[in-house]
Amino acid sequence: MAWNEYSFGLLVVFLAALVGFMALARERDDLHKLLLVDLVEGASIAVIALLGTDLAEALILPGLVVGIAELLALSQLYIAKEGLAGVPPRGLNIEVVQKSPATVIIPGFLVVYGIVLSGFTGGGIAALGLVFYFMSHRFLGDFHVLELASGISWALWVAAFFVFMFAPAFWFLALMGAAVGILLKVITKISLVGVMWGEAE
């Protein structure tokens, strides 16, 4: 079989994965093992990305979600296993971050820009702004509201996909529903990831 760009790409990715696995075989610390596994996980996303088609883009999303879900589950398990649940979290103890108005302006800009972009990418950018805001300010609100919003917007996203499957005539409505649903879901979910560690006080 002839060697083309795809084969070379595959070779590079598998070599990268091999390096990751070799590091994993030598590592003895549990937390570092988790970080290394996550690094290796990047190789599996790269293999899918090598397809270079629209299908690859559609496959990366669930692959990424499953990877993040496993990572979150294992890190929760690590916290429980090592008895770290009661350890008080430390915020960012940097004077500039605590006093400067930039910690409000930059997240505000990112959130607005994310909403304009919409979809998964927009959600990611807006969530990045929120994570930065939560890191620099102490948020004492109710996180269950965020979880609820995340769940409901996810249901909206799934409902939109059912419209695509069973009533394709209303595709525009479904497209808008899916775009807004995934935007809200990603914003709330990722900002939760950023602040969960502040809960244990």
Added chain:
Amino acid sequence: MNEIGGVPLFFLEFGDIVAYFSPFTLTLFLLALVFSVFVIVSRPEWQIDIAFGADAFFAKEISLPELRFRRFMAIACGLACMGAMVTGDVFDFTLFVSLVGICNVGIVAAVRTYHVQDAAYQYGLVALAGTVPLFSAAAIVAATTGTLSMLELASPAAPAVPLIARALLVLGVMGEGMAPFYAAKAEMFRAPGAPYVIMCSLSSLLIFLRVTEVVLLL
């Protein structure tokens, strides 16, 4: 089509993703379904340890929220198994299999015993590493044949799937809970709380049976 698991009885279409029920996949699906129903209706065990050399025993107490969480994860594992049994899409199969891996960790994650949690964590690391060959297999199948549908791949006219893709698929499923990595689960089974813990071993058996069919089909 190549009728490894018998002639498909009916097809369930979700757009271009088709779940098919052949005698083989239907049997496995019903097995997962029946066991999930058992998990929903059954009452959990009280694990008793007999103290040697004395006329005494210890009953292990498990709190209700812990059991509820474990039942929820066992039902989720059953649903993931059912999906993996009937799906006709290679990538969906790999997703369902990795979902089974997470749920297996989740079933015992609520147990408040260090060695059980540690076993679950180590097994979870293997499961997470197993997604690399799993997703690679699905991606290589798509790259070489241009389709992920098992029904299309099973037809004689379909381009051949390279051996490396099949090998990676089997390796990935092994990582998600088959032998030899299955050994990492041994400590997990000692966790109190049957029948939920049995879902860990049943799901491994089911995905093992299904992956043989998938590999022979491709």
